[in-house]
Amino acid sequence: MSKHLHFFAVGRRSDPFVLLVVTLVVSRLPFAQDASAFSHHEDLGVGKDERALPGDLPGDAGPAVVTRLVYLMNDFSDDEHLDLGVLTRFEYVVPHAFLPADRARPATPPLGYIAVKPRLRPVCRLLIIPSTRLRLVVSIVLFVVALASPALAYVPEKTPHRNAEAAARTAIGQRGALGTTAGVVLMRGGREFFSINGGRSMAPASVLKLATTTTAIVKFGPDHRFATRALVSNRGAGISTLSLVGGGDPTLATEVYRQHRYLPAPTDVIKRPAFPDGSATVDQLAARIKAAGVRSIGTLVADDTVFDSVKTQEGWLPRYLVNDPDVGYIDGLTINEGYGDIDQKTLVPNPALTAGKALASALNVLGISVRRVTTGRAPRGAAEIARVESPTVGEIVDFTNRYSINYNAEMLLKDIGASFGGRGSTAAGIAVVKSTLRALGVSTRGLVMTDGSGLSVLDRVTPRTVAGLLERILTKQGPGWDALRGSIPVSGEPGTLLKRMTGPLTKDRVHGKTGQIEHVRAMSGWVVPLDGVPIVYVAIFNNARSPSALTKPLDVLGVLLALFPGT
Numbered sequence: 001m002s003k004h005l006h007f008f009a010v011g012r013r014s015d016p017f018v019l020l021v022v023t024l025v026v027s028r029l030p031f032a033q034d035a036s037a038f039s040h041h042e043d044l045g046v047g048k049d050e051r052a053l054p055g056d057l058p059g060d061a062g063p064a065v066v067t068r069l070v071y072l073m074n075d076f077s078d079d080e081h082l083d084l085g086v087l088t089r090f091e092y093v094v095p096h097a098f099l100p101a102d103r104a105r106p107a108t109p110p111l112g113y114i115a116v117k118p119r120l121r122p123v124c125r126l127l128i129i130p131s132t133r134l135r136l137v138v139s140i141v142l143f144v145v146a147l148a149s150p151a152l153a154y155v156p157e158k159t160p161h162r163n164a165e166a167a168a169r170t171a172i173g174q175r176g177a178l179g180t181t182a183g184v185v186l187m188r189g190g191r192e193f194f195s196i197n198g199g200r201s202m203a204p205a206s207v208l209k210l211a212t213t214t215t216a217i218v219k220f221g222p223d224h225r226f227a228t229r230a231l232v233s234n235r236g237a238g239i240s241t242l243s244l245v246g247g248g249d250p251t252l253a254t255e256v257y258r259q260h261r262y263l264p265a266p267t268d269v270i271k272r273p274a275f276p277d278g279s280a281t282v283d284q285l286a287a288r289i290k291a292a293g294v295r296s297i298g299t300l301v302a303d304d305t306v307f308d309s310v311k312t313q314e315g316w317l318p319r320y321l322v323n324d325p326d327v328g329y330i331d332g333l334t335i336n337e338g339y340g341d342i343d344q345k346t347l348v349p350n351p352a353l354t355a356g357k358a359l360a361s362a363l364n365v366l367g368i369s370v371r372r373v374t375t376g377r378a379p380r381g382a383a384e385i386a387r388v389e390s391p392t393v394g395e396i397v398d399f400t401n402r403y404s405i406n407y408n409a410e411m412l413l414k415d416i417g418a419s420f421g422g423r424g425s426t427a428a429g430i431a432v433v434k435s436t437l438r439a440l441g442v443s444t445r446g447l448v449m450t451d452g453s454g455l456s457v458l459d460r461v462t463p464r465t466v467a468g469l470l471e472r473i474l475t476k477q478g479p480g481w482d483a484l485r486g487s488i489p490v491s492g493e494p495g496t497l498l499k500r501m502t503g504p505l506t507k508d509r510v511h512g513k514t515g516q517i518e519h520v521r522a523m524s525g526w527v528v529p530l531d532g533v534p535i536v537y538v539a540i541f542n543n544a545r546s547p548s549a550l551t552k553p554l555d556v557l558g559v560l561l562a563l564f565p566g567t
Helices: 016-026 134-147 164-177 205-220 255-259 282-291 351-365 393-403 406-420 426-439 463-475 479-487 547-562
Strands: 003-006 064-072 087-095 114-116 181-188 191-196 227-232 238-245 262-264 271-273 296-303 369-375 383-389 510-517 520-527 535-542
Touching: 181 463, 191 463, 205 393, 205 406, 205 426, 205 463, 205 479, 205 510, 205 520, 227 282, 238 351, 282 351, 282 383, 296 351, 351 369, 393 406, 393 479, 406 426, 463 479, 463 520, 463 535, 510 547, 520 547, 535 547
Parallel strands: 064 114, 238 296, 296 369
Antiparallel strands: 064 087, 181 191, 181 535, 227 238, 227 383, 262 271, 510 520, 520 535
């Protein structure tokens, strides 16, 4: 029976290009033996046409079987350029210890195997992968995991691996010893075909937004809008009390803020619009109040009681709310994402009062006097005289996922709780999210939510749960699901993947929701490979010593999955 052999090594950041060549070549080469692993030593000085004798290997290799391999000559430079150089043959030693005892030793081993320059530090062993589909994907995943921890040393195993997943788990375990944990799940056609730590609860960062936005689409529908209303207790030109009642609109703004079209993105890689098209402003509401015949107002009451009074979430680090904060205070009546300044993002301590004062200022510009502004609950029986509405939920979800907006996700979670959980609280929203996922057939085992954005360091989810959710997003039909699919960032398109994986083989083919907090990096979505059948992938790295160094391995995963032949 034909088997397939993969070898890859990582020594520097340019090594993804090595794998690209190695996997494409090796995935097509047959291997006739059942060896599970090969001995390899970083200092093994085997050159062109030289024979490596048993004594060249560290330790007691014992009797050896000589196996021919193809030697890939590589020349790396600081700019990560790869010079393929020439392919030459050399003899390589396979200790008997790595051959199953019940198998006869090959008399004349076949030609056609890949090894990588011995000076590169190997981090994963050679694998014999019987499954045709797995042969490339397993090597990709193991390589990406290895690349994420370049200091990982090769540790010989006393017992050979019997399958690809066992080897993968060993590679993960070795990385875990250095403090970094990786979780990877791959699915195709609704079936999981590869997993490393797939059932382990891990910090997902912004990948968690997928759960929140999916629930918003399922429960509200893509066409729902959030209303901000003006209510009065009496009719006429002079109004004693006008209530500004918030409806949990995450996009409500002032006209000046909305016209400031672009804000710096957290990654410094993209720029995003300040708000989605069609977002409402308090200036528009002021004009409609004037159109209703109002000329003076005694008291303007800002009512934010659609949500509870908790404005931050458990597990948010203090720095999230100061010095260019990652999210505003979550309030039922908020303008400008909770920020008080356009150029320097500073949080306002009382979002509802700030919104009320902004409306009063807009009314004054139109000649309508407002004596005082306060916060409270709208009087019973008050009648609506004007309103403004948000963009649709579908548009808000698109904006939230495409640009990874923490504030929108948190507002949506409380909106979900207010409309379907009995209370506008995070806890109520989380309960609805979990029940919605279960109704979709997605396991919530290992899911720990403390917010809706993934910003909390206490959030946990298993890669398998994320993969199951992505499979539903990818395959479910209907306008809401179309909107949800379209919200996932695409390589080379506006969003968090605008400047990632933009080469001709990957542009427009890698769909991925990114995530990053503290020592966490993640990317999950689907890739459309060469055969056109999408592969759902989830890759999460936790406890990384150098989180910024993990962006490249995640991109490599997307690139190589895009090259998956699918045969």
